[in-house]
Amino acid sequence: MAPPVLEVENLHTQFHVNRGVVKAVDGVDLTIESGEVVGIVGESGSGKSVLADSVVGIVEEPGEIVEGDVRFNGESLLEMSDAERQRIRGGQISMVFQDPMNSLNPTLPVGEQIAETVRLHQDVGESVSLPAEMKRKILGAAKNSEAWRRAIEMLEAVEIPEPEARASDYPHQFSGGMRQRAMIAMALSCEPDLLVADEPTTALDVTIQAQILEELQSLKDAFDTSILIITHDLAVVAETCDRVNVMYAGEVVEKADAETLFANPQHPYTQGLIASTPQLDDPDRELQPIEGNVPDLIDIPYACHFAPRCPESNRECFEIEPAFRNVGEPGDDHEAACLRRGSEEERL
């Protein structure tokens, strides 16, 4: 059996700031098999973005991965040299960000930015360096290159109308939705094995959101790419994901198939999350907000990070680290990290 596309093992990512150490990712395990769409759901402050950054290897100063491993197709990313990681980035693991407005360079044509990725990772015999680019511009060869053709192909794949004309346009001439599509085109241009999408639809209008998500689905099939989606929006998760990991305050608290998670949420946090989300098909249900605030990630003194806000917490919850146990129906591959859930014997 081929190794999973992505394997995250006991990952700890921390930031050293004046006040102390922020444990943004505090021991996370994650697996993505080939062809899967896996979602990470959490509120702001849950550490989900830092997790995404850690996987791609772009955690910013003063953050660093202090423990654990990230394996891509079986190979450890953390043990590679910077140069090797750089080669993989963009070509085999690519990323799409939340804010399409600012994620594209305003002074380069969109087609050029996509073509750049192609030139970088695929063997088309064209260099990305500035002198080479200027030469291309001067000789008028930019539009004739293989990479450019590929860029137009990609724009077509993400359903941007008139791709040949559009490729020469600048980002400010695209609408928000189109910009995000262009980002996706750029990310998928080298047919990566893994696409990490950090809040890909958050900044877009609701109608566009649906389109983009559909787009991702069909592209996933067409390019045979696994996707890791980071989001706070349960609807996005419900729509696109095969498997879901719920994150709270640096830890994953529940893992399940998307269907199972929504049908039978187990962890008190997940239950709270779903209970506090308005549902169109049940408009009269009372919304139950979760009491309290997301904790400050510097040195959380209690074992289960959710304990202070949990209505079911006992003293043990503050003192004993909850391990993952099977919950819900047997054979469902559904786990939650809660001392108050799981089989009778395990439950406290």
Next chain:
Amino acid sequence: MSNDHELGRYKGEFGAGEVPPEYEVEETIEEHRTLATRVVSTLKRDKLALFGAVMVVLFVLTAVFAPFVAPHDPDDQFGFMKSPMSHSSGDFDGDGQAERVLHVLGTDSFGHDILTRIIYGARVSLLVAFATVAFAFCIGTTLGILAGFYGGIVDSIIMRYVDFQWAFPEIILGIGIIAVMGGLGVTNVVIAIGIAFLDDFARIIRGEVLSIREEEYVTAARAVGMGDIRIMFKEMLPNAVAPLIVQATLMIPFAILAEAGLSFLGLGVKPTTPTWGLLIADGRQFIERAWWISVMPGLAIMVTVLAFNMLGDGLRDAFDISQEEVE
């Protein structure tokens, strides 16, 4: 949802929001800090700003207490063109006995002690600079408030002029105005440079007014029947004061430089009062024989301007204003 573990069905020892006593955490609330506190804490943190502030205070004190600080009188004559740290010997106070006088910064072609002249020069330079900035502040602020408050045609006209002036080289404008006013002298200089500096203040205050205009306390004031002028000066101005202070502090060095430039050209204050610009001009023809005559006042300008700039930069940080707002 079919599950046998609905949230909250099983109550724990500690409900939502409740925590065992030993885990209680104090919530820290950010205090509101007044303008003065922020300035003080910035000065404590930012060494450069502190240095600037200290130097500025020193300059102002030196200028104010010049007669007491200066070793001699600016018109006293000693040995001609003595180099720095040298002495002149002779009977200078008419008592029949020869003295040795130390010239820390040397003397000029008339035998005046340069250190003394620089100290007295500080008076004029700083005075002119402050007066200029004050002039520009008053008029510029008034224009800006009027433009921002009334908007429409008033705004257009005022801002057109301000835009036009903003881009223009200040020295040229100053020279032009002096040409028109037909004479030298402190008043003319103050007015000339003051007019040239209007634009900065006008823009800033207009920007502030535009954003404050829609705030509730303004609407409230209007509702109570406050007259326009009162609103402008009692409600809006105090709230917009911070960037104005920063701008004023940053304009003083420019004013010093502008005045020095004008004086150097001979278009500034009258030749009898020793301003730094004039001192530099005096020494120009002697740079081959006595370089210190020009260089010393120039260094004085440099240090003063530097000090004000450091202070202004620090204040800008204290009041948290972006680089683009204040030029």
Next chain:
Amino acid sequence: MWRYVTKRVAHALFVMWLVATTVFFGLRAIPGGPIQAMLGQEATPEAVRQLRGELGLDRPLPVQYVDWMTDLLVLDMGTSITSSASVTTLIAQAAPRTLSIGGFGVFVGLAIAIPAGVIAATNKNQLSDYVATVVAFLGISMPAFFVGILLAIVFGVWLGWFPVIGYNPLSEGLEPWLRSIVLPGIAVGMPYAAGVTRMMRSSLLEVLDQQYMRTALVKGLGGQTQLYKHALQNALIPVITVAGIQLALVLGGTVTVEIVFGIKGLGRLLVDSILDRDYPVTQATILLISGIFVFMNLLVDIAYTAIDPRIRYGGEEA
């Protein structure tokens, strides 16, 4: 884009007209009247009347104005009172000197400032950054003429590498010309460079923080490519603004530096004419200086279109 350029040109012409009008009225606003001022002691009624007639100041105002404007268009700016030479000639002699110094200063200034700013930003908080920042700070604290004096003393008097007085026209040889403009040029260029360096540094730092730089990182681009291809072009946009605004400083500085180095450029012409009350020359010089200035700004505006595609192509939402 052409629409933008046309607008800017029209604006420039408008400003020039405004300046010309202001100068026209400014002259006639001199307290006591320009004639009195010019003649000073010798202001006998006949002398006044005669000069008035010569200068055409006895005609109705609108006539004068039209005359003034038409004269300007054919570049006839009258005759100098003090030297009886045609003002146009005087200016034609003086202008190249000023332009040489200013041009050299801007060139040297930019050549130093942009790399310095980039280095400072990429080595933030390290030694090279501190050095650059401090030097820049110093640069804006010293008036151009003082820098000129310092340079003159060190490189002219003590080291004797460059002449301290005078200007050698280009027509007499490239090398002498260069040697005579190096010191004044640097004097004028230094404060200019200081301002541009600061802006380059802060602009680049801001750009490096932008989201699209993260995108470049995630695409797998190397540091150098990221920097030059992606960051620089964006970072230069506000720098152009500052470079343009600071040109005003250069013009002002040139005027004073000319006096330091005894160069008979526009600055000297202006100052002398004011002190001599030679108003035709004053008028013309102010006009020319304004003209140069407006033109430079126009160039800067046009430079924008080359660098910022958002200006070249107006935004359109699909």
